[in-house]
Amino acid sequence: MPEGSNPAVELDLDDGPGALSRALRAATPWIAVVVLFLLWELGVRAFRVPDYLLPAPSAIWTETAAIPGAVWGHTWATIKTISYGFLLAVVVSLPLAVLVTASPAVANSIYPLLVLVQSIPKVALAPVLVVALGANEMPRIVVTFLVCFFPLVISVAAGLLSVPAEYIELCRSCRASRWRELWRVRLPYAVPFIFSGLKVAITLAVVGAVVGEFVASDVGLGYLIQSSTAFFKTPLAFGAIVILAVIGIVLFQAVVTIERLFFPWSVSDDRFRG
Amino acid sequence: MIELRGVSQVFRSRDREKVVALHDIALDVAENEFVCIVGPSGCGKSTLLRLVAGLIEPTRGGISVGGVPVTRPREDVGIVFQKPTLLPWASVLDNVLMPLKLMGRPTAQARPRAQELLRMVGLEGFESRLPGELSGGMQQRAAICRALIHDPPILLMDEPFGALDALTREEMTLELLEIWQRRRKTIVFVTHSITEAVLLADKVVVMSARPGRIVQVLDVDVPRPRAFEQEALPAFQRIAGTVRALIFSNRRLPRDA
Known part of the structure; x- marks a missing residue:
């Protein structure tokens, strides 16, 4: 039985102190969240905090659920921006990392460019991108891509370069071509590094998408936050923020799950790092 | 089968000082011969193996395998490293x-x-x-x-049992002998265990450190098939004693006793 699926059922199946404490441990974070929201709700009601300053969770829910179609439209637009930007970053950074690690000459020429791009604040770049790429989803995707690709390149490159000398000697003693060395040894070795980069990148992709939507957009949760706060519809803005948090958590967990499913040896393998 | 002539290897350390890892090495390994290289740590025995494997190039001198100069790794060589x-x-x-x-x-x-x-x-x-x-x-x-x-046809082994516990080590030594008996190969085996070297080898190459050079090459005239019981044989004791004496007399460390 998977942990934390349903504490009550778990208790019925194998009742004992072990099962009880396990169920409790799995439920603790959820209980904490529920308690936090309860305190929030009670605090807002008790001190009569106005909605536009800090809305109660119940107000956030009613205001957000009142326009399900519109909220879903904005959510979907943001998910699309995050996904495209993130996938673009993956597609670009893997070959780029391979190139950077392939030879010192290539590394010396590309690396300063990478650092230069990274040192530009992406928020500052966004309005310029709108002028260059037009008022469509392209500038948003590009901002998302720019925000999350750099840490990805760095972690993939670090993984490719941290292959122990013994493995490289094994490749050389078998006269493996560079391509086979990359495919059979370097890339698999880098998988844990790639995934730690992906985890950082997916989190940043959410940030990038919202930044893009702040600057120029008429859709997306970033736009929803801006437009609703402009009219002091703070509960709706909070609703958008909660949805963004949920998107971030779900996407992060998706990356974690992919790693667990397809690269089980990569997950917390100490021997592997040693 | 394997020939080394006047092989020297000089590394540059980080502070740009020259470190002579190997000095004027000459060695012949016949086909299907089992050769063990013994010496203290830092005598360049692993470097020697890497040179034969073609993983590094010598600073001076020439190495050939089957009459062909070694310039890069060969596909007819198997390597076992210290770590798996x-x-x-x-x-x-x-x-x-x-x-x-x-x-x-x-x-x-x-x-x-x-x-x-x-x-x-x-x-x-x-x-x-x-x-x-x-x-x-x-x-x-x-x-x-x-x-x-x-x-x-050639197997190069760089302290392959060095990281194992004593019992597993003995077991593996016997297994290796059995493999070699079943299918003869030319084996160059680096170790710092004198017993292991004498038990396995046809020929024991004793090296000394700083600079790494060959002190002596000893033929092991202990009959095959070998087993650990032979450790008690006078012939075994004599060779092991000679190897030990050679290694310790060449040590430049202060003696405790």
């Missing part, structure tokens, strides 16, 4: 097949051979396990299978 260096994401079977994959050769026909090799070292039934699930001794056994998968 199995790829942790690949199954035991895939690890054994790895040299063929790295060489770009087909692996389908080699599967039965890989399985046979694994059976020979007692790893039958572990083919689909990951290296992390195996003990150190089992991992090194798999690594030996990997070195043998393309049936190389």
Whole structure:
């Protein structure tokens, strides 16, 4: 039985102190969240905090659920921006990392460019991108891509370069071509590094998408936050923020799950790092 | 089979000082001969092995295998490193097949051979396990299978049992002898265990450190097949004693007793 699926059922199946404490441990974070929201709700009601300053969770829910179609439209637009930007970053950074690690000459020429791009604040770049790429989803995707690709390149490159000398000697003693060395040894070795980069990148992709939507957009949760706060519809803005948090958590967990499913040896393998 | 003539190896340390790892090495290894190289740490025995493997090039001198100068790694050489260096994401079977994959050769026909090799070292039934699930001794056994998968006539072994516990080490030594008896190969085996060297070798090469050079080459006239019981034989004792004396007399360390 998977942990934390349903504490009550778990208790019925194998009742004992072990099962009880396990169920409790799995439920603790959820209980904490529920308690936090309860305190929030009670605090807002008790001190009569106005909605536009800090809305109660119940107000956030009613205001957000009142326009399900519109909220879903904005959510979907943001998910699309995050996904495209993130996938673009993956597609670009893997070959780029391979190139950077392939030879010192290539590394010396590309690396300063990478650092230069990274040192530009992406928020500052966004309005310029709108002028260059037009008022469509392209500038948003590009901002998302720019925000999350750099840490990805760095972690993939670090993984490719941290292959122990013994493995490289094994490749050389078998006269493996560079391509086979990359495919059979370097890339698999880098998988844990790639995934730690992906985890950082997916989190940043959410940030990038919202930044893009702040600057120029008429859709997306970033736009929803801006437009609703402009009219002091703070509960709706909070609703958008909660949805963004949920998107971030779900996407992060998706990356974690992919790693667990397809690269089980990569997950917390100490021997592997040693 | 293997010839080294006037081989010297000079490394530059980080503070740009020259370190002579090997000085004027001359060595002949005949076909199907089992040669052990013994010496204190830092005598360049691993460097010597890497030179023969073609993984590094000598500063001076020439190395040839089968009359052909060594300029880069050869495919007819199998190498066993001190650490098993199995790829942790690949199954035991895939690890054994790895040299063929790295060489770009087909692996389908080699599967039965890989399985046979694994059976020979007692790893039958572990083919689909990951290296992390195996003990150190089992991992090194798999690594030996990997070195043998393309049936190389030459096997280079760099302290392959150095990281194992004493009991596993003795067991593996006997296993290696059996493998060699069954299918003769030219083996160059680096170790710092004198007993191991005398038990395994036809010829023991004694080296000294700083600079690494060959002090003496001793023929081991202990009859084969060998076993640990032979350690008590006078011939065994005599050679082991000579090797020990050579190593310690060349030591430049202050003596305790």
